[in-house]
Amino acid sequence: MSQTTKRLDAISWDEYFMGVAMLSALRSKDPNTQVGACIVSSDNKILSMGYNGFPLGCSDDEYPWNREGEDNKYFYSTHSELNAILNYRGGSLEGAKIYVTLFPCNECAKAIIQSGIKEIIYDDDKYKHTQTVIASKRMLKSAGVKTRRYRRTGRNVEVHM
Numbered sequence: 001m002s003q004t005t006k007r008l009d010a011i012s013w014d015e016y017f018m019g020v021a022m023l024s025a026l027r028s029k030d031p032n033t034q035v036g037a038c039i040v041s042s043d044n045k046i047l048s049m050g051y052n053g054f055p056l057g058c059s060d061d062e063y064p065w066n067r068e069g070e071d072n073k074y075f076y077s078t079h080s081e082l083n084a085i086l087n088y089r090g091g092s093l094e095g096a097k098i099y100v101t102l103f104p105c106n107e108c109a110k111a112i113i114q115s116g117i118k119e120i121i122y123d124d125d126k127y128k129h130t131q132t133v134i135a136s137k138r139m140l141k142s143a144g145v146k147t148r149r150y151r152r153t154g155r156n157v158e159v160h161m
């Protein structure tokens with residue numbers, strides 16, 4: 001007989017959106033750090049996604065992925081948060097939230113603030129001691145953008161592809 005009451009173990013909104021950000025990060029070709037972002041409206045609709053990579057037309061096979069040296073990836077890679085903002089073609093992001101697997105840098109913080117995003121939900125904060133993240137947090141605080149760390153639930157989600 002089929003069950004007549006609702007499932008109780010559906011994933012939560014936070015698990016859903018951070019899950020989408022984590023899945024997006026899997027698209028990144030960066031050998032060292034893969035970051036994913038998912039922008040969500042105030043009524044929980046996904047508006048955009050992004051991951052870190054080189055701009056359109058700049059081949060992953062031709063541009064450098066090394067971190068050091070005169071020519072390196074930092075000149076070319078677009079951060080996941082900026083990609084998610086730029087990927088959105090629907091109009092305003094005023095009042096939206098962004099789920100991101102790594103705390104945004106100062107440059108992305110500027111774009112987040114100026115686009116009208118009002119809340120950041122982040123997972124990792126491995127660069128918290130760097131000046132870019134310290135500057136980022138300073139601006140976000142001044143601009144009234146809320147930040148909260150994603151609380152990991154320990155749930156394992158398996159997807160067979």
Ligand SMILES: Nc1nc(=O)n([C@H]2C[C@H](O)[C@@H](COP(=O)(O)O)O2)cc1CO
Nearest residue numbers: 032033035052077079080102103104105
């Ligand atoms: N919030 C972020 N979003 C991002 O998309 N990134 C990207 C830029 C690089 O491609 C990579 C960082 O490389 P690494 O310095 O850990 O080898 O992650 C980095 C940060 C850190 O602030």
Ligand SMILES: [Zn+2]
Nearest residue numbers: 079104105108
């Ligand atoms: Zn950034």
